[in-house]
Amino acid sequence: MSERLDELADLVRHERLRDLREALDDLPVGEIVDFLERLGVQDRAVAFRLLPKDRAVEVFDLLDQALQHEIIEGLKDVDVALYFDSLDPDDRVRLMDEMPASVARKMMRHLDPRERSLTNIVLGYPSGTIGRQMSPEFVAIPEHWSVGQAMEKIRRAGDEAETLYTLPVVDRQRLLKGVVSLRDLVAADADVSISSLTTEADSVDADHDAEDAARLCADRKHLAMPVTDSEHRVVGIFTVDDALDILERAESEDAARHGGAEPLHRPYLSTPVLTIMRSRIVWLLVLAIGATLTVQVLDVFEETLEAVVVLALFVPLLIGTGGNTGNQAATTVTRAMALGDVTTRDVFKVFWREIRVGITLGSVLGVLGFLLVSWRWEWHVGAVIGLTLLAICTLAASAGGLMPILGKKLGADPAVFANPFISTFVDATGLIVYFLIARAVLGI
Amino acid sequence: MSERLDELADLVRHERLRDLREALDDLPVGEIVDFLERLGVQDRAVAFRLLPKDRAVEVFDLLDQALQHEIIEGLKDVDVALYFDSLDPDDRVRLMDEMPASVARKMMRHLDPRERSLTNIVLGYPSGTIGRQMSPEFVAIPEHWSVGQAMEKIRRAGDEAETLYTLPVVDRQRLLKGVVSLRDLVAADADVSISSLTTEADSVDADHDAEDAARLCADRKHLAMPVTDSEHRVVGIFTVDDALDILERAESEDAARHGGAEPLHRPYLSTPVLTIMRSRIVWLLVLAIGATLTVQVLDVFEETLEAVVVLALFVPLLIGTGGNTGNQAATTVTRAMALGDVTTRDVFKVFWREIRVGITLGSVLGVLGFLLVSWRWEWHVGAVIGLTLLAICTLAASAGGLMPILGKKLGADPAVFANPFISTFVDATGLIVYFLIARAVLGI
Numbered sequence: 001m002s003e004r005l006d007e008l009a010d011l012v013r014h015e016r017l018r019d020l021r022e023a024l025d026d027l028p029v030g031e032i033v034d035f036l037e038r039l040g041v042q043d044r045a046v047a048f049r050l051l052p053k054d055r056a057v058e059v060f061d062l063l064d065q066a067l068q069h070e071i072i073e074g075l076k077d078v079d080v081a082l083y084f085d086s087l088d089p090d091d092r093v094r095l096m097d098e099m100p101a102s103v104a105r106k107m108m109r110h111l112d113p114r115e116r117s118l119t120n121i122v123l124g125y126p127s128g129t130i131g132r133q134m135s136p137e138f139v140a141i142p143e144h145w146s147v148g149q150a151m152e153k154i155r156r157a158g159d160e161a162e163t164l165y166t167l168p169v170v171d172r173q174r175l176l177k178g179v180v181s182l183r184d185l186v187a188a189d190a191d192v193s194i195s196s197l198t199t200e201a202d203s204v205d206a207d208h209d210a211e212d213a214a215r216l217c218a219d220r221k222h223l224a225m226p227v228t229d230s231e232h233r234v235v236g237i238f239t240v241d242d243a244l245d246i247l248e249r250a251e252s253e254d255a256a257r258h259g260g261a262e263p264l265h266r267p268y269l270s271t272p273v274l275t276i277m278r279s280r281i282v283w284l285l286v287l288a289i290g291a292t293l294t295v296q297v298l299d300v301f302e303e304t305l306e307a308v309v310v311l312a313l314f315v316p317l318l319i320g321t322g323g324n325t326g327n328q329a330a331t332t333v334t335r336a337m338a339l340g341d342v343t344t345r346d347v348f349k350v351f352w353r354e355i356r357v358g359i360t361l362g363s364v365l366g367v368l369g370f371l372l373v374s375w376r377w378e379w380h381v382g383a384v385i386g387l388t389l390l391a392i393c394t395l396a397a398s399a400g401g402l403m404p405i406l407g408k409k410l411g412a413d414p415a416v417f418a419n420p421f422i423s424t425f426v427d428a429t430g431l432i433v434y435f436l437i438a439r440a441v442l443g444i
Numbered sequence: 445m446s447e448r449l450d451e452l453a454d455l456v457r458h459e460r461l462r463d464l465r466e467a468l469d470d471l472p473v474g475e476i477v478d479f480l481e482r483l484g485v486q487d488r489a490v491a492f493r494l495l496p497k498d499r500a501v502e503v504f505d506l507l508d509q510a511l512q513h514e515i516i517e518g519l520k521d522v523d524v525a526l527y528f529d530s531l532d533p534d535d536r537v538r539l540m541d542e543m544p545a546s547v548a549r550k551m552m553r554h555l556d557p558r559e560r561s562l563t564n565i566v567l568g569y570p571s572g573t574i575g576r577q578m579s580p581e582f583v584a585i586p587e588h589w590s591v592g593q594a595m596e597k598i599r600r601a602g603d604e605a606e607t608l609y610t611l612p613v614v615d616r617q618r619l620l621k622g623v624v625s626l627r628d629l630v631a632a633d634a635d636v637s638i639s640s641l642t643t644e645a646d647s648v649d650a651d652h653d654a655e656d657a658a659r660l661c662a663d664r665k666h667l668a669m670p671v672t673d674s675e676h677r678v679v680g681i682f683t684v685d686d687a688l689d690i691l692e693r694a695e696s697e698d699a700a701r702h703g704g705a706e707p708l709h710r711p712y713l714s715t716p717v718l719t720i721m722r723s724r725i726v727w728l729l730v731l732a733i734g735a736t737l738t739v740q741v742l743d744v745f746e747e748t749l750e751a752v753v754v755l756a757l758f759v760p761l762l763i764g765t766g767g768n769t770g771n772q773a774a775t776t777v778t779r780a781m782a783l784g785d786v787t788t789r790d791v792f793k794v795f796w797r798e799i800r801v802g803i804t805l806g807s808v809l810g811v812l813g814f815l816l817v818s819w820r821w822e823w824h825v826g827a828v829i830g831l832t833l834l835a836i837c838t839l840a841a842s843a844g845g846l847m848p849i850l851g852k853k854l855g856a857d858p859a860v861f862a863n864p865f866i867s868t869f870v871d872a873t874g875l876i877v878y879f880l881i882a883r884a885v886l887g888i
Contacts, residue, residue, distance in 0.1 A: 034784070038785075062665070154631075240684050276797070277804045287765070305753055320732075324727075324731050336713075357721050365728065365729070423768075
């Protein structure tokens with residue numbers, strides 16, 4: 001498939017636009033999206049304009065947000081209105097969040113009044129909340145209705161609602177009483193009462209954190225969840241595909257930050273080299289500045305180093321092992337927090353577990369290190385290395401387990417907080433421990 | 445919430461089982477799952493047995509697979525049959541894959557014949573394929589039917605089918621012609637033909653890689669996708685919540701391996717310390733053995749070190765920066781591959797991008813390094829550090845970008861392949877480059 005997409009890219013490059021238009025006609029919408037996401041900005045704009053209007057709208061819907069943004073910027077106002085109108089209110093708000101306020105305002109003016117008021121509902125919630133990501137287009141069923149009445153309402157709703165498969169059930173005050181599934185409605189007779197088909201609903205408050213809500217939707221295997229206000233009135237709904245989007249974005253961020261870079265928020269091959277460089281340089285500088293601590297520590301112990309140069313040979317191995325141990329612990333705990341298995345209240349449980357894991361790991365490595373180094377150099381040096389490995393592993397595992405939790409308590413992204421702090425902390429303290437042990441054992 | 449769960453855990457610990465039973469009665473199913481996933485094996489078994497049968501079945505369905513396994517092991521055969529029967533065929537197969545073959549066979553014998561034959565269909569596909577993860581319980585609609593006929597069939601299907609919201613449309617040979625959504629069926633009149641409502645379907649072959657298929661389902665925002673055999677006949681369906689499961693498992697694996705550990709495949713707090721230790725020790729040893737390369741490199745250059753001890757001060761900073769740069773590149777490319785933005789055919793594009801990113805990053809850091817070190821020590825040493833930073837960043841970024849692609853080409857998990865190789869490779873080659881530059885500039 002990727003071979004075929006490369007051939008299409010060649011057609012753009014050689015400006016064989018008629019051939020490209022024909023080729024695109026045969027391609028399913030999903031593959032057109034893959035194709036566009038691999039092109040540069042200019043080429044993508046050219047290829048996108050070749051699509052017939054109705055297909056273009058479908059493709060636009062599926063495109064990565066950053067690319068939607070670029071395409072919107074390259075279009076005339078009339079066309080902008082077309083694409084903007086075709087989006088669901090929640091997707092529209094997400095796109096607006098990426099654009100300069102002036103452009104966003106202009107686009108709002110072009111919307112028809114109904115779409116505009118729906119969009120305003122979503123815009124009323126702070127970003128990062130599920131209210132900002134939900135869809136205000138839902139069909140609620142009063143609990144005192146019959147299945148027949150409900151089906152009539154559902155038929156009339158047609159394309160307007162975000163989903164018809166999970167329907168909030170409300171009382172006369174519009175308070176959420178549960179949900180009913182279209183599946184159950186279809187299977188039931190017309191005169192059955194809605195309240196008899198209603199099941200308990202997990203719902204989320206509109207002010208709730210979007211990632212948490214998405215995680216809940218995925219864990220509980222819901223196709224959609226009602227969103228309520230503080231009085232438990234239904235204000236919107238959000239669906240599992242929105243949840244997937246939110247989780248995927250969160251995971252890309254975690255992955256990037258864990259690797260010490262800012263997330264790109266767009267497909268790799270479509271990202272300019274300078275943007276990639278910018279996503280990395282800040283973290284790299286922060287980490288390098290942190291690493292200057294190691295230079296200072298070594299500077300303090302320079303005399304010890306000069307006395308026993310052989311100690312310098314093990315520096316990369318020791319701090320590397322410390323970093324690895326810390327990373328393992330931090331990764332496990334970060335992931336467990338992302339999955340909701342560990343919360344900030346579990347800090348002591350995690351600390352106690354990681355200390356024990358660290359001691360066990362350190363004992364294994366320490367014994368091996370002692371034997372190997374004693375055999376190749378002498379047993380004094382072996383003892384220094386063995387003891388240091390034990391100390392560093394314990395230190396690194398417990399620090400690595402704590403960092404993500406501390407980070408979260410301080411309101412930072414656990415993934416960010418963990419990585420730079422662990423490498424800096426473990427490298428510097430590890431070296432201090434190393435030289436203190438060396439001085440004690442070797443009597444320098 | 446987590447506070448409340450801790451109180452419940454205290455009830456188990458103090459064996460106040462009557463109070464616990466009452467407390468569990470008030471708790472929604474989802475929270476019971478959260479509660480059980482935080483307990484140890486023994487306590488979990490105790491708490492689980494307190495649930496009334498119908499709630500227990502619901503809870504069992506939502507539990508993490510590793511924990512389902514443990515609960516099944518602790519039950520009598522009659523009860524095992526109950527829980528095993530309550531699972532969907534695809535979930536049942538996933539659980540069986542975790543259990544010893546003898547136990548799995550015994551459980552199959554307890555199933556009713558219909559469930560057993562459905563389970564056997566799924567068991568017929570190799571593990572790792574989407575056939576193994578799909579549900580064989582689907583409702584297919586013949587294309588020559590009317591909406592009325594289809595709705596009749598759907599009503600009769602009731603609870604048996606995995607989903608009724610996306611229905612495969614087939615011709616008289618049972619070949620897949622597309623899909624029709626329940627939403628469209630409900631909105632249409634009874635005499636409308638199915639073929640007029642059928643839309644183009646993305647489908648996957650049953651032998652297709654499960655993670656790829658799940659990614660496709662998520663990217664194209666499908667609620668469900670038909671699974672076909674090699675002749676394009678429909679053999680099953682898989683739904684977006686299965687896709688979410690598969691992707692979450694894959695992300696957990698990537699995250700763990702990226703942090704240099706094996707995935708736990710179960711909630712952190714419910715995992716014994718020794719299991720955690722075992723998930724880490726192998727990688728830690730592999731990485732430590734890799735790191736002995738640095739000891740050897742330093743050993744070779746020991747004379748240079750003895751001549752200019754100040755060179756030792758910068759070793760952690762230089763290899764740390766190299767490791768960070770390599771990690772950034774590897775993380776970005778691994779994530780892009782997981783999302784399908786980059787394939788193995790893009791190897792040269794990625795290499796060329798990362799070389800340029802590396803040179804840019806290296807230039808910035810190199811100039812800063814040169815200035816700072818020259819100011820604090822002397823300009824010769826500054827020049828060595830500056831040049832080394834430039835070389836190491838370029839080397840690390842390009843190697844970091846290539847590793848995941850090479851790993852995939854060799855059939856390994858890109859996340860595994862990238863991490864150990866980058867740290868080992870960059871540390872060792874970085875040190876060689878450092879000392880060669882130092883010898884040349886300082887004339888040693």
